[in-house]
Amino acid sequence: MAWKIFLFLLLAFVSIAGIAFPIVPVPTKWYEFPFIPGLKENAKIIFFHVPTAWLSVVAFFMSTIYSFKYLRKKNLDDDAKSYAAAQLGIIFCILATITGAVWAKFAWGSFWSWDPRQTSIFALLLIYGAWFALRSSIESDEKRATLSSVYAIIAFLTVPFFVFIMPRIMKGLHPGSADDTNSGPVIDFKMNANMELIFFLSLIGFTILYFWMWNIGYKSIIYRDKINKKYRG
Amino acid sequence: MHTKAYALYLKDFRSEIRTRYAVNSLAMFVIVATSVILFSIGNETITQSLTAGLFWVVIFFSAMSGLSRAFVSEEERGTSLTLQLIAAPSTIFSGKLLFNIVLVFCMNIVITLLYSALFDGFAIKNLALFIAAFFFGNAGLAIASTIIAAIISKAGAKGTLYPVLSFPILLPLILTSVQLTLMSFEGASFIDAKFELAIIICYDVIMLTASYLLFDFVWKD
Amino acid sequence: MNNYILHVKNISKFFGRRLIFKDMTFEISNNGIIGISGDNGSGKSTLVKIIAGITSPSSGEIVHQDRGEEIIPEKLHNYIGFVSPYLVLYEEFSAYENLSFFSNIRGIKLNIERADFLLEKLLLFKRKDDLVKTYSSGMKQRLKFIFALIHNPSLIILDEPTSNLDSSGKDTIYQLVENESKSNIIIIASNEQSDLNLCQREIRLEDFKQL
Numbered sequence: 001m002a003w004k005i006f007l008f009l010l011l012a013f014v015s016i017a018g019i020a021f022p023i024v025p026v027p028t029k030w031y032e033f034p035f036i037p038g039l040k041e042n043a044k045i046i047f048f049h050v051p052t053a054w055l056s057v058v059a060f061f062m063s064t065i066y067s068f069k070y071l072r073k074k075n076l077d078d079d080a081k082s083y084a085a086a087q088l089g090i091i092f093c094i095l096a097t098i099t100g101a102v103w104a105k106f107a108w109g110s111f112w113s114w115d116p117r118q119t120s121i122f123a124l125l126l127i128y129g130a131w132f133a134l135r136s137s138i139e140s141d142e143k144r145a146t147l148s149s150v151y152a153i154i155a156f157l158t159v160p161f162f163v164f165i166m167p168r169i170m171k172g173l174h175p176g177s178a179d180d181t182n183s184g185p186v187i188d189f190k191m192n193a194n195m196e197l198i199f200f201l202s203l204i205g206f207t208i209l210y211f212w213m214w215n216i217g218y219k220s221i222i223y224r225d226k227i228n229k230k231y232r233g
Numbered sequence: 234m235h236t237k238a239y240a241l242y243l244k245d246f247r248s249e250i251r252t253r254y255a256v257n258s259l260a261m262f263v264i265v266a267t268s269v270i271l272f273s274i275g276n277e278t279i280t281q282s283l284t285a286g287l288f289w290v291v292i293f294f295s296a297m298s299g300l301s302r303a304f305v306s307e308e309e310r311g312t313s314l315t316l317q318l319i320a321a322p323s324t325i326f327s328g329k330l331l332f333n334i335v336l337v338f339c340m341n342i343v344i345t346l347l348y349s350a351l352f353d354g355f356a357i358k359n360l361a362l363f364i365a366a367f368f369f370g371n372a373g374l375a376i377a378s379t380i381i382a383a384i385i386s387k388a389g390a391k392g393t394l395y396p397v398l399s400f401p402i403l404l405p406l407i408l409t410s411v412q413l414t415l416m417s418f419e420g421a422s423f424i425d426a427k428f429e430l431a432i433i434i435c436y437d438v439i440m441l442t443a444s445y446l447l448f449d450f451v452w453k454d
Numbered sequence: 455m456n457n458y459i460l461h462v463k464n465i466s467k468f469f470g471r472r473l474i475f476k477d478m479t480f481e482i483s484n485n486g487i488i489g490i491s492g493d494n495g496s497g498k499s500t501l502v503k504i505i506a507g508i509t510s511p512s513s514g515e516i517v518h519q520d521r522g523e524e525i526i527p528e529k530l531h532n533y534i535g536f537v538s539p540y541l542v543l544y545e546e547f548s549a550y551e552n553l554s555f556f557s558n559i560r561g562i563k564l565n566i567e568r569a570d571f572l573l574e575k576l577l578l579f580k581r582k583d584d585l586v587k588t589y590s591s592g593m594k595q596r597l598k599f600i601f602a603l604i605h606n607p608s609l610i611i612l613d614e615p616t617s618n619l620d621s622s623g624k625d626t627i628y629q630l631v632e633n634e635s636k637s638n639i640i641i642i643a644s645n646e647q648s649d650l651n652l653c654q655r656e657i658r659l660e661d662f663k664q665l
Contacts, residue, residue: 071450074512076471126401133397137389141470143454147384150447154380154402157443161405165432169408229471240558244544247555251546311542315601317508318536319556321528328559454509 018047051206053096059089067149079145084217116166241328259299284354285414304386358420366413380444458608465514475662490643492659498643535602538613545587
């Protein structure tokens with residue numbers, strides 16, 4: 001119970017701090033953020049957008065790992081874990097896409113411009129979408145678990161290719177990407193200590209939140225299956 | 234092992250000649266897609282990068298219209314069980330892959346000839362590079378679409394799901410192939426294109442290995 | 455006399471979380487006929503598919519041994535003959551083409567003598583070059599026996615072997631089965647009393663339903 005209160009306080013603090021702390025040219029007080037050229041007030045997105053993108057990737061990893069586990073052990077609980085991770089993954093993936101697009105409208109002038117990371121998250125959305133479409137088309141539990149596990153592993157193998165080829169095909173616009181001329185690597189140089197602290201606190205808070213939700217998610221799937229089985233006989 | 238897979242390929246080939254399931258839909262699709270593109274372009278000349286993109290668009294969707302037949306036709310007729318009783322999974326995967334590779338190459342040679350006759354932008358300067366891109370691109374297309382075809386043949390919904398599942402998997406391959414095709418139009422050398430070629434070869438090798446290893450799980454009930 | 459042993463060790467099968475059978479153990483060696491009986495939907499077909507290596511059990515193990523050596527799953531299909539109503543042969547090919555393609559895919563040459571003998575025996579010889587499409591369901595069922603026996607399997611699995619057959623067809627099949635059982639193991643899954651009468655042993659699926 002205590003850690004739930006702690007998580008609540010942490011996320012509350014991160015939300016308030018991330019939105020309310022002012023950005024000033026030369027930070028002097030502990031609650032002031034530095035001014036990053038080219039980003040200005042837009043820089044605050046980092047506290048919310050980056051964790052969602054991070055979690056959509058974490059969820060994808062976990063979904064693949066449990067798919068792999070399912071194929072080895074054929075335990076339907078692993079499939080439930082994989083499914084619960086993917087459910088959260090697609091939520092965070094959509095959140096990351098939307099927050100990113102809204103931010104891009106103000107920072108880059110358009111909602112969508114096929115920056116490498118935008119393209120990659122788009123590909124991730126497509127993979128999630130295809131994965132859920134596949135699952136919903138299969139009746140039998142084992143078959144659904146097996147086929148979607150195989151698909152998840154194949155899809156996972158394509159991810160490194162996106163990482164390598166995207167920067168060759170299109171220019172990066174994201175702060176911190178190699179082609180970004182106006183703001184350079186944000187996390188390394190441009191953030192001061194308190195901004196970094198809040199950024200990592202936010203990352204930790206969201207990650208804990210994710211694991212909590214995942215835990216509830218897969219347990220409820222397993223319980224539902226057991227109840228169904230009881231009533232069907 | 235190889236002769237068995239080849240025997241399976243021969244069986245599919247003979248069956249295809251008698252029923253023409255895949256070839257008819259493939260051929261019609263190529264004609265329809267190419268003519269739609271020609272109509273929509275009208276008298277305008279399109280850039281080379283657009284030509285390269287449209288080339289792979291037609292290849293992708295034609296492949297999606299025909300390549301699932303290899304497994305779906307077995308599953309629909311109920312003959313998968315028969316196959317399971319006469320061959321090991323690896324034989325079946327190799328045989329079906331061989332069939333799809335032949336189908337993809339035949340189809341894409343036709344598309345290439347059509348494009349070079351109909352599109353001005355389709356002017357290949359470095360033929361060797363184009364052939365390399367064509368070869369590895371098509372091999373990757375055949376490999377990935379074979380394992381996806383196996384997956385959807387065992388899933389309930391057949392036709393509609395195929396492009397949906399294949400697109401994210403094929404996206405890196407198609408993007409790289411488009412780049413390579415464009416480079417061959419621009420007359421780039423192999424040295425310029427070594428990164429893309431390496432990517433596409435890696436893709437083929439990784440997909441082939443993964444498909445072989447995972448096919449057992451898909452195939453066995 | 456062949457030296458084929460089938461060990462079924464503690465196998466259980468669940469569909470999803472529904473139990474089909476549990477803790478089944480038995481062993482068959484050398485030759486003879488074994489029956490598997492049970493109501494409709496009790497899992498007879500599932501059990502024979504598990505024995506044939508087509509479906510995997512939820513737990514437990516099946517071991518096939520030939521002359522003291524364990525057969526690896528990749529090779530198992532060459533030792534097994536299988537007949538069932540849900541088995542389908544290629545309709546766009548003739549009976550003869552079906553048999554020759556199957557042999558080629560197995561990596562062996564079609565044994566023409568045996569094929570002709572079986573076609574003759576099952577009254578299909580005159581129609582061997584007609585497409586399977588044009589066959590009646592009884593003829594297809596008889597063709598499946600040829601498909602199952604053509605490669606001299608040591609373990610012959612017959613799932614509802616006499617469905618769609620007329621009485622003379624049944625007699626021919628029974629005669630064939632008796633003959634094959636002298637040197638091979640035969641498993642018959644059926645509800646027909648006349649099929650089960652052939653068996654020396656019977657496995658009743660009802661005995662393996664307790665959780």
